[in-house]
Amino acid sequence: MGKVYLVGAGPGDVELLTVKAVRVITSAKVILYDRLVNESILELAPKDCKLVYVGKSDGKHTLPQEEINALLVKFASLYPVVVRLKGGDPFIFGRGAEEALYLSERGIEFEVVPGVSSFYAVPAYAGISITFRKLSSSFAVVTGHEATGKEKSIDWKAFKDIDTVVVLMGVRNRSFICRELISAGRDPSEPVAFIERGTTPSQRVIISNLREVATSPPQVNPPAVMVIGKVVELHHQLRGLLANLRELTQKQKGVLHG
Amino acid sequence: MLPILILLILSFAWSTEKLYVVQRERSSLAVVQNGKLVKTVENLGNLNHATLKFRGRFAYIISRDGILSKIDTGTDSLVKKAKVGKSGIGFTFCGAKVAVANYEPDTVVLLSEDLDVEKEIKTASRNVGIKSWKGLLVFSLMDRDSVWMVNCSSGKVIKRVEKVGNMPFDALLSEGRYIVGFFKERGVGILDLEGFRYKKVNFKEGGREITFKIPHFGLWGVWKDTAYIPSVGSREIKVVNLKSFSYLGSIKLPGLPVFVAVSPEGKYLAVNYSGDKENYLSLVDRERGKVIRTSELGKRIMHFRFSPDGRFIYLSSYYENLLKKVRVPDLSVVGKVRVATPSGVFLYKGGN
Numbered sequence: 243m244g245k246v247y248l249v250g251a252g253p254g255d256v257e258l259l260t261v262k263a264v265r266v267i268t269s270a271k272v273i274l275y276d277r278l279v280n281e282s283i284l285e286l287a288p289k290d291c292k293l294v295y296v297g298k299s300d301g302k303h304t305l306p307q308e309e310i311n312a313l314l315v316k317f318a319s320l321y322p323v324v325v326r327l328k329g330g331d332p333f334i335f336g337r338g339a340e341e342a343l344y345l346s347e348r349g350i351e352f353e354v355v356p357g358v359s360s361f362y363a364v365p366a367y368a369g370i371s372i373t374f375r376k377l378s379s380s381f382a383v384v385t386g387h388e389a390t391g392k393e394k395s396i397d398w399k400a401f402k403d404i405d406t407v408v409v410l411m412g413v414r415n416r417s418f419i420c421r422e423l424i425s426a427g428r429d430p431s432e433p434v435a436f437i438e439r440g441t442t443p444s445q446r447v448i449i450s451n452l453r454e455v456a457t458s459p460p461q462v463n464p465p466a467v468m469v470i471g472k473v474v475e476l477h478h479q480l481r482g483l484l485a486n487l488r489e490l491t492q493k494q495k496g497v498l499h500g
Numbered sequence: 501m502l503p504i505l506i507l508l509i510l511s512f513a514w515s516t517e518k519l520y521v522v523q524r525e526r527s528s529l530a531v532v533q534n535g536k537l538v539k540t541v542e543n544l545g546n547l548n549h550a551t552l553k554f555r556g557r558f559a560y561i562i563s564r565d566g567i568l569s570k571i572d573t574g575t576d577s578l579v580k581k582a583k584v585g586k587s588g589i590g591f592t593f594c595g596a597k598v599a600v601a602n603y604e605p606d607t608v609v610l611l612s613e614d615l616d617v618e619k620e621i622k623t624a625s626r627n628v629g630i631k632s633w634k635g636l637l638v639f640s641l642m643d644r645d646s647v648w649m650v651n652c653s654s655g656k657v658i659k660r661v662e663k664v665g666n667m668p669f670d671a672l673l674s675e676g677r678y679i680v681g682f683f684k685e686r687g688v689g690i691l692d693l694e695g696f697r698y699k700k701v702n703f704k705e706g707g708r709e710i711t712f713k714i715p716h717f718g719l720w721g722v723w724k725d726t727a728y729i730p731s732v733g734s735r736e737i738k739v740v741n742l743k744s745f746s747y748l749g750s751i752k753l754p755g756l757p758v759f760v761a762v763s764p765e766g767k768y769l770a771v772n773y774s775g776d777k778e779n780y781l782s783l784v785d786r787e788r789g790k791v792i793r794t795s796e797l798g799k800r801i802m803h804f805r806f807s808p809d810g811r812f813i814y815l816s817s818y819y820e821n822l823l824k825k826v827r828v829p830d831l832s833v834v835g836k837v838r839v840a841t842p843s844g845v846f847l848y849k850g851g852n
Binding site for chain 1: 524525548564587588589603604626628642643669670681683684713714716719732733755756758773774775776778
């Protein structure tokens with residue numbers, strides 16, 4: 243029986259892969275990968291490695307989770323190194339723990355390779371530090387996916403006094419989320435940032451505020467990380483000389499594919 | 501010779517209108533006159549979504565962090581600053597006073613025109629939609645679902661309308677009616693200020709009620725009884741009659757609209773966009789309800805304003821760091837002034 247590696251692929255920039263993730267990917271015999279993964283990461287895989295797309299986007303499942311679980315077990319019986327590659331970190335809104343439980347119940351050895359999560363890396367590439375002395379000493383990360391779902395498991399009132407709120411997968415429900423946060427008592431003029439396709443050369447930042455998003459939401463295309471809090475204003479001060487994306491674009495043009 | 505000629509044409513293209521352009525990342529106002537940046541008024545606080553209004557020869561601007569500033573438009577110098585709260589973006593003039601609606605603290609503040617605080621009205625709510633009408637101050641209490649009326653001279657609350665709707669967020673004054681919109685409810689509330697009667701209405705189409713999301717009123721274009729509402733989430737302007745609240749139809753657009761403005765003579769609407777068309781501005785024939793031209797005029801057009809004669813539009817092109825003057829109706833650029841990170845554009849027409 244082979245070993246399954248649950249690997250975090252990071253938010254997009256290939257160079258944000260961990261050293262361990264690179265080692266595992268370069269020795270993989272099969273990789274099951276998600277939609278959010280930067281596909282150039284797959285170029286690191288050996289030539290004979292089997293690549294299986296099992297991507298899920300917000301609300302659209304290419305493969306049901308049960309089938310992905312079953313595939314992991316099947317491939318573990320066929321190959322020594324199976325990589326389950328997930329965007330960001332496998333244990334942060336990635337259902338990685340569900341897959342780990344499934345493998346564990348069937349006695350299949352697995353290892354978790356944490357990835358750089360988009361919740362802090364994407365804001366960082368936009369010049370937004372989610373903590374900042376005197377501005378933000380607390381932050382919360384929440385999925386916006388369940389916002390109007392059947393479960394209604396999110397108590398938005400709990401986010402009233404958190405300095406910075408980061409919402410992942412919140413684009414579709416952005417207006418609802420902002421209304422709930424205002425309703426919870428947050429300042430309607432508090433700034434909100436959306437960072438589309440963060441850490442990639444096509445990253446785009448949209449700055450608004452809670453009131454505006456609640457009533458007249460700007461167009462935002464997923465995937466995007468949503469940040470609410472005073473730290474959003476750091477974007478204006480830092481973006482001028484922030485070199486992350488400039489270097490990334492140059493590499494994209496030259497070194498990475500050159 | 502040709503460059504000199506172009507320069508001459510461009511400088512003639514600017515009239516004597518004076519523009520105040522918010523530079524929100526610099527906490528400053530850029531003053532543009534005759535096609536030149538003539539002055540910058542600095543240290544005005546956090547100017548994200550700042551509101552600027554003129555009163556006589558003075559401009560008043562409130563920052564997001566509660567700093568109200570008074571600027572002399574003759575010298576473009578700061579006359580006075582007053583800290584009126586921690587957070588608030590709405591203010592109005594009422595009689596000889598300036599009234600500010602705060603989010604935080606939970607107050608409405610009355611000041612003299614010289615920005616001396618005269619009265620603070622405790623509301624136990626975040627306050628929005630502050631308007632003045634015939635010596636009355638009218639505003640909405642977000643957290644108490646109420647509308648209050650205050651006598652501007654005495655500062656006394658003279659009327660409270662309770663249970664107006666779920667979380668009022670903004671209001672519009674139209675012919676003696678205070679029209680209020682809600683965060684958590686469709687439709688609008690109408691307070692008849694003459695008779696103090698209040699009712700809630702939904703827009704109607706052929707007798708049938710229709711509901712749609714209402715963006716804040718500052719984004720609407722209004723011409724007489726007709727409102728042109730940038731649609732939330734679709735590429736169109738919704739046209740409604742504000743008297744009958746009948747839905748008159750929609751105007752199809754190439755992008756998701758942000759802000760609609762009506763030209764001073766009512767001939768055109770201009771509209772900017774978010775998302776994939778954020779660099780574009782469209783001009784609409786108002787009567788025909790048709791887009792007549794859409795042009796790429798900047799890099800993220802943040803705001804714009806018609807000139808008083810309707811012949812030009814001034815727009816802020818954020819990522820180009822430019823204020824541009826555009827001719828109507830061909831939307832050709834006839835002038836440019838370098839203004840760093842421009843957003844809101846306000847036009848001073850002289851003493852009023």
